[in-house]
Amino acid sequence: MLRVDQAGEFGATRIYAGQRAVMGDRAPGSAAIAGMLAQEEEHLAWFNAEVAKRGVRPTALQPFWHVAGFALGATTAALGPEAAMACTAAVETEIDKHYQEQLQELGAHEPELAAKIAQFRDEELEHRDHALAAGAERAPAYPLLAGLIRIGCRAAIEISKRI
Numbered sequence: 395m396l397r398v399d400q401a402g403e404f405g406a407t408r409i410y411a412g413q414r415a416v417m418g419d420r421a422p423g424s425a426a427i428a429g430m431l432a433q434e435e436e437h438l439a440w441f442n443a444e445v446a447k448r449g450v451r452p453t454a455l456q457p458f459w460h461v462a463g464f465a466l467g468a469t470t471a472a473l474g475p476e477a478a479m480a481c482t483a484a485v486e487t488e489i490d491k492h493y494q495e496q497l498q499e500l501g502a503h504e505p506e507l508a509a510k511i512a513q514f515r516d517e518e519l520e521h522r523d524h525a526l527a528a529g530a531e532r533a534p535a536y537p538l539l540a541g542l543i544r545i546g547c548r549a550a551i552e553i554s555k556r557i
Contacts, residue, residue, distance in 0.1 A: 395496055399511070400441035401453040401554040402489065405463040407432040409485065412467025413478045422475040425530055430521050437514050444507070453554045462550075466543070473534060479525040480533035484543035486522035490515060492551055516526065 410431035417424045453459070470481040478553055493515035500508040533539055 395499075395507075396441060396445050396448060396450045396542040397453050398492075398551055398554045400438065400445050400450075400498075401456065401459055402492070402551065403434055403438040403441050403461045403514075404456060404491075405550065406485065407431060407438055408460055408463025408472075409467035409481065410434060412469075413471040414467075414483075415464075416468050416471035417475065417478065419545070421471075423479060426524055427478065427498065430524075433517050433521075437517070440510060440514075442466035455554060459550070459554075466546075470539075473539075475541065476533040479528045479530035480536055480539050481531040481533040481543055482525035483522050484540040486518045486549055487540075489518045490522065490542050490549070493518070530556050 408429055413427050413433065414424065416428065419425075419428070444450075466477070466481060468479045493511050495509055496511055497515070500511070502508075530536070530540075
């Protein structure tokens with residue numbers, strides 16, 4: 395569970411880094427992206443500490459997620475601010491489902507971990523809601539773009555569970 399969550403938060407930081415590399419600091423939505431990146435970095439730092447504390451092996455695919463996340467962010471940003479927001483909305487929709495499943499699995503067994511996952515889930519939902527309000531659904535070919543990103547997220551989650 396921790397390996398997958400750490401990989402996901404790492405991937406999120408890379409997506410936002412790719413978007414910021416293309417959009418810079420002045421494009422529409424760039425301030426929001428910077429804020430979301432800062433939150434994702436906080437999530438990643440917490441999972442990094444938990445992985446180290448519990449002796450969990452990180453995913454061996456981190457170098458791949460490093461490149462893939464950045465490429466996804468840069469590509470969606472190159473399509474425009476609405477496509478960047480579409481990426482956020484799609485990713486956070488899948489993360490919501492993923493975190494909700496983890497919370498059900500944890501139950502009362504790991505209260506500290508469950509509380510952090512619940513907090514992070516709420517923050518991810520804020521990202522999704524902001525992205526939708528910022529025009530994610532107006533992105534070119536939104537249903538196709540969002541669908542492909544969501545499939546990619548589900549695949550990344552399953553792969554990171556195993557490798």
